[in-house]
Amino acid sequence: MKILVPVSKVPDTTSKVAFTEGNTKFATDNVTYILNPTDEWYSLVRALEIVEKEGGSVTVIHQGEADSEQFIRKALAIGANDAVRIDAAATDGYNVALNIAEYAKDKGFDLVITGKETIDYNGFQIGGMIAEMLNVPYVSLASSLEVAGGKATVSRDIEGGKEIVEVSLPCVISAQKGMAEQRIPNMKGIMSARTKPLAVVPALTETLTSIKVYDLPAAKTAVKLIDPENMDELINLLHVEAKVI
Amino acid sequence: MSVIAYIESNNNRVKKTSLEAAYYAAQTAKLLGTEAIAVALGTHDAAELAALGQLGITKVLHDANARFDSFDSGAVCKAIATLAANSSVVVLSYNQNGKAIAPRVSVRMKAGLIPGATALPETNGDFVVSKNVFSGKAIAHYQIKTDKKVIAITPNSLQIVRGEGSAAVEAVSSGVSDADFVTVIKSEEKASGKIALTEAELVVSAGRGLKGPENWGMIEELANLMGAATACSRPVADVHWRPHEEHVGQTGFTIRPNLYIAVGISGAIQHLAGVNGSKTIVVVNTDPEAPFFKAADYGVVGDAFTVVPKLIESYKKFKASSH
Ligand SMILES: Cc1cc2nc3c(=O)[nH]c(=O)nc-3n(C[C@H](O)[C@H](O)[C@H](O)COP(=O)(O)OP(=O)(O)OC[C@H]3O[C@@H](n4cnc5c(N)ncnc54)[C@H](O)[C@@H]3O)c2cc1C
Numbered sequence: 001m002k003i004l005v006p007v008s009k010v011p012d013t014t015s016k017v018a019f020t021e022g023n024t025k026f027a028t029d030n031v032t033y034i035l036n037p038t039d040e041w042y043s044l045v046r047a048l049e050i051v052e053k054e055g056g057s058v059t060v061i062h063q064g065e066a067d068s069e070q071f072i073r074k075a076l077a078i079g080a081n082d083a084v085r086i087d088a089a090a091t092d093g094y095n096v097a098l099n100i101a102e103y104a105k106d107k108g109f110d111l112v113i114t115g116k117e118t119i120d121y122n123g124f125q126i127g128g129m130i131a132e133m134l135n136v137p138y139v140s141l142a143s144s145l146e147v148a149g150g151k152a153t154v155s156r157d158i159e160g161g162k163e164i165v166e167v168s169l170p171c172v173i174s175a176q177k178g179m180a181e182q183r184i185p186n187m188k189g190i191m192s193a194r195t196k197p198l199a200v201v202p203a204l205t206e207t208l209t210s211i212k213v214y215d216l217p218a219a220k221t222a223v224k225l226i227d228p229e230n231m232d233e234l235i236n237l238l239h240v241e242a243k244v245i
Numbered sequence: 246m247s248v249i250a251y252i253e254s255n256n257n258r259v260k261k262t263s264l265e266a267a268y269y270a271a272q273t274a275k276l277l278g279t280e281a282i283a284v285a286l287g288t289h290d291a292a293e294l295a296a297l298g299q300l301g302i303t304k305v306l307h308d309a310n311a312r313f314d315s316f317d318s319g320a321v322c323k324a325i326a327t328l329a330a331n332s333s334v335v336v337l338s339y340n341q342n343g344k345a346i347a348p349r350v351s352v353r354m355k356a357g358l359i360p361g362a363t364a365l366p367e368t369n370g371d372f373v374v375s376k377n378v379f380s381g382k383a384i385a386h387y388q389i390k391t392d393k394k395v396i397a398i399t400p401n402s403l404q405i406v407r408g409e410g411s412a413a414v415e416a417v418s419s420g421v422s423d424a425d426f427v428t429v430i431k432s433e434e435k436a437s438g439k440i441a442l443t444e445a446e447l448v449v450s451a452g453r454g455l456k457g458p459e460n461w462g463m464i465e466e467l468a469n470l471m472g473a474a475t476a477c478s479r480p481v482a483d484v485h486w487r488p489h490e491e492h493v494g495q496t497g498f499t500i501r502p503n504l505y506i507a508v509g510i511s512g513a514i515q516h517l518a519g520v521n522g523s524k525t526i527v528v529v530n531t532d533p534e535a536p537f538f539k540a541a542d543y544g545v546v547g548d549a550f551t552v553v554p555k556l557i558e559s560y561k562k563f564k565a566s567s568h
Contacts, residue, residue: 137319161434161490163431177496209357210388228548
C-alpha cells in the first residue's frame, strides 16, 4: 500500500489575524505556525495505521518554502517514511492541487488522503481537485476508512447523517474527525525523522484565483445581559429585536 | 453565457441550500445581464423544479437518470460540466455534497473556484467574491482570473427573496454513462426526525458545564420545542457524552445558524471558529468571565440547571401566545 498525505502548515488558531501592505498581505510577524490539525491528527495517522496493518509506505507532500521543513520533519517524526517538498509558497488551492497531482501522477499511489480543510483559508478543495486531475474516485468528509481487496470503504458525512460508500483504489479521500486519534511523536521518531529522505521538487506556477484584499468582520456590539430569572425577556428579545424566532 | 445553479432535492423537496444557490445564480445573472438556468440530476419533483422560477431561474435542465440518486462526485461533476458548456458561472451550495463536487468542477472546466462564498460577486471590473478565512476571523476578497467561474456558497449566508414566476423544466441527457458511477453506496444512516446540524437555522448547543450525558434531556427538550438542531463542544464529543456529529468548532463542523444558544461552553477560540458566523448568539454560563460572553449578543450569567428549564417554560408561553 503506497499512500500520499498532503500536509499544510497554518497559523495556530490563537494567532492574531492582521494584514499589511494595504490589507493585501497576511501579517506573519509573531505568528506561530503548526501542522494543519486535520492533516496531522486524521489523515496522517490513519495512513500510518493502514500501512502498519497492510505494509507499504506513507509519503508526506507539502508545498512551501525551505522554512517549512520543520513541519515536514514533524510529520516524519510522527511516522511518515519519506517526504516531498514542492519548492514554492502555496498560492491558490488549484495551484497546490496541481503540483501534488503532477508529482503523484506516475508514482503508483494507492491512496491520497488529505485533511478536510486547512484552518487558514478553509477551502475544503485540495482533495477533490487532485481526484479530478488524476481522474480517480473521491470521497469527501470521511470519518472512517478501511482498505481491503483493492477497495476503500469509507464513512462519509451527508446532511443529518452518514453513508458508507465503497470505491476502488486508487482514490482520494478527505479526512475529518473520527478517522483517527492524534499521535504525539516520541524521541525515537524525532531522531529518525532527521535522516529520513526529503526530496525537493520544482513547482508549476499556474493559479486561477488570487486574493485582492482582506478585511476584518465588523466588531461585535457588547453583549446584552439578561436577568437569569427573566427568560421571558430573552425570548421577547429574540423575537422582537433579533427576529430569529 | 448563462449562469448555472446546481440543484439537489431531498425527499422530493428542493434543499434549502439549493434554493440559496438558485437565488444566488439568478442575482449573479442579473449583474451579468444574462439568464440563470438550473441543473437537476436524478429524481426531483417537477412542481418543485418549476417553482425555482420564483427565485429568478428561467429554465431547469433535468436529467432524470435515477443513478444520480446515489451520490457520485465524479459523475455529478461530469454532468454539470457538460450541461454548463455554454455557461460562464456555475453556482452550487458548499454543503456536504458541494464540497465534493465544486473542486472537481473547477478542475474539469478550468474555472477558478470560490470555496465558500458569503456574498454576491462584485462584477464592475474584476470578478471578485468574498469568503471567510482564518475560521471567520477575516474576510478575503478573491478575484477569479479565469473566464469560467465556480462559486460554492456557504449555507445560510444569504437571505432568499421569492417573487413570481415559473421555470420551464426541460428533460435532458447529461451524457453520463454507467461507467461514470464509481461509488457504491453500501448503507445510509440518518438520525430520523432530527434536524441536520449544518442546515439548521436554530441550534442549541452545550458543553462540559452540563457535567454528564444524563443532563442533556433539557437541551434536547428545548431544541425539540424550538425546532432546533443540537450541537456540542469538542471535549463532550471526545468523551462520548454526545455523538461526534454534534461537535462544532475548528476540528468539527462549521455552522452559521440564525440563532446559536450555547449552554455551559466556555467559548475557547477553537470552539468560536466553528460558530462565530451565527447571526445571533446567546450564552448561558455561570462564569461572568467566560470568554464566550465577548462573542455573544445576549448573555445569561447563571446556572444551566435553573436557567434552561426557565427558558423552556418561557418558550412554551411564547409559542402558545403566538398561535
Ligand atoms: C487544536 C485544537 C482544536 C480544537 N478544536 C475544538 C473544536 O473544534 N471545538 C471545540 O468545542 N473545542 C475545540 N478545542 C478545545 C477548546 O480549546 C476547549 O477546550 C473546548 O471548547 C472547551 O469545551 P467546553 O467549553 O465544553 O468546556 P470548558 O472549557 O470546561 O467550559 C465549561 C464551561 O461551562 C461553564 N459551566 C460550568 N457549570 C455550569 C453550569 N452549571 N451552568 C452553566 N455553565 C456552567 C463553565 O463556567 C465553563 O465556562 C480544540 C483545542 C485545540 C488545541
